[in-house]
Amino acid sequence: MTNTIVTTDRLTKRYGEHAAADEVSLTVHAGEVYGFLGPNGAGKTTMLRMLLGLLRPTSGSATILGHAPGHPAAVAGIGALIEGPGFYPYLSGRDNLRVLTRYQGIDDGSADDALRRVELSSRGGDPFRTYSLGMKQRLGVASALLGDPELLILDEPTNGLDPAGMAEMRRLIVDLAEGGQTVILSSHILSEVQEICDRVGVISNGRLLAESTVSELRGGSTLRVRAEPVDTALAVAMGIAGDDAVRVVDDGLDIDVDVSAAPRIARELVEADVAIHEIRPTERSLEDVFFEMTSDRTDTEPSTDHAEEGDR
Numbered sequence: 077m078t079n080t081i082v083t084t085d086r087l088t089k090r091y092g093e094h095a096a097a098d099e100v101s102l103t104v105h106a107g108e109v110y111g112f113l114g115p116n117g118a119g120k121t122t123m124l125r126m127l128l129g130l131l132r133p134t135s136g137s138a139t140i141l142g143h144a145p146g147h148p149a150a151v152a153g154i155g156a157l158i159e160g161p162g163f164y165p166y167l168s169g170r171d172n173l174r175v176l177t178r179y180q181g182i183d184d185g186s187a188d189d190a191l192r193r194v195e196l197s198s199r200g201g202d203p204f205r206t207y208s209l210g211m212k213q214r215l216g217v218a219s220a221l222l223g224d225p226e227l228l229i230l231d232e233p234t235n236g237l238d239p240a241g242m243a244e245m246r247r248l249i250v251d252l253a254e255g256g257q258t259v260i261l262s263s264h265i266l267s268e269v270q271e272i273c274d275r276v277g278v279i280s281n282g283r284l285l286a287e288s289t290v291s292e293l294r295g296g297s298t299l300r301v302r303a304e305p306v307d308t309a310l311a312v313a314m315g316i317a318g319d320d321a322v323r324v325v326d327d328g329l330d331i332d333v334d335v336s337a338a339p340r341i342a343r344e345l346v347e348a349d350v351a352i353h354e355i356r357p358t359e360r361s362l363e364d365v366f367f368e369m370t371s372d373r374t375d376t377e378p379s380t381d382h383a384e385e386g387d388r
């Protein structure tokens with residue numbers, strides 16, 4: 077089996093002048109949880125729909141499970157939860173899944189397997205309408221798991237869930253990934269992506285701003301130094317780490333160096349007669365990184381809702 081599950085090459089979708097996806101080139105590897113991270117309207121759903129073959133790109137190309145999007149062999153290998161799944165309210169969760177297995181021509185038994193994997197077996201016989209939102213969403217994931225697809229595509233799987241439901245869904249996704257499933261999910265929640273994804277593609281205004289592991293994205297480590305006099309400390313720090321690696325912050329200096337440089341910095345500060353109050357490593361959150369990346373794009377409003385238009 078190839079190690080690359082999805083690649084896109086300058087995949088673009090335009091609506092008139094507006095590019096919902098703008099020359100996006102990304103790669104998803106087998107066995108990883110890949111997070112598509114971006115604010116509402118960034119183009120996440122558009123990208124996922126193109127990967128599924130539900131939306132025709134304006135330009136660019138994609139390969140998914142070795143085929144073009146929409147190719148029957150690709151479709152057979154993907155389970156997707158991309159819009160609120162349409163289930164019959166009066167049918168049980170199990171029977172709803174059986175409707176789908178028959179429609180897809182797969183073994184009825186996979187309905188029970190899928191229920192078990194999302195931990196809904198004990199409520200599988202209850203009508204769908206009696207399910208909590210979290211259970212409904214889990215049944216949606218179960219529907220995507222039917223036939224044990226190689227790749228799961230989940231569009232905002234925790235959207236609308238309460239904190240407990242969100243935590244359950246995240247745990248489920250991590251469990252699925254540990255079981256060997258490749259997962260692509262979209263999210264506008266940074267902490268969620270940080271918690272469950274191996275790699276992340278940051279998308280804003282249709283453009284892929286970065287693609288890397290969460291830790292690469294957060295960058296190397298930074299040392300926070302509180303010392304006096306600040307001027308002398310600054311000169312010492314710049315001498316060690318370079319001018320660009322040192323920033324004056326509210327309560328001291330931030331130095332972009334490996335944590336292992338701390339003893340040397342401490343020694344040289346003391347030799348320069350600087351009084352050290354504190355030296356500690358700090359970590360940038362994904363949130364800091366994200367806002368740094370998008371802050372120079374004035375038309376990006378993380379909380380802005382976009383119109384629900386057209387063929388969604």
Ligand SMILES: Nc1ncnc2c1ncn2[C@@H]1O[C@H](COP(=O)(O)OP(=O)(O)OP(=O)(O)O)[C@@H](O)[C@H]1O
Pocket residue numbers: 091095096114115116117118119120121122123232264382383385386387388
């Ligand atoms: N059919 C359409 N016609 C016109 N514009 C569209 C259409 N579908 C999406 N768009 C626009 O493309 C942009 C990207 O939308 P998309 O739904 O992919 O974003 P998203 O990141 O999934 O956001 P959300 O999480 O809010 O769904 C938005 O500006 C949206 O308004």
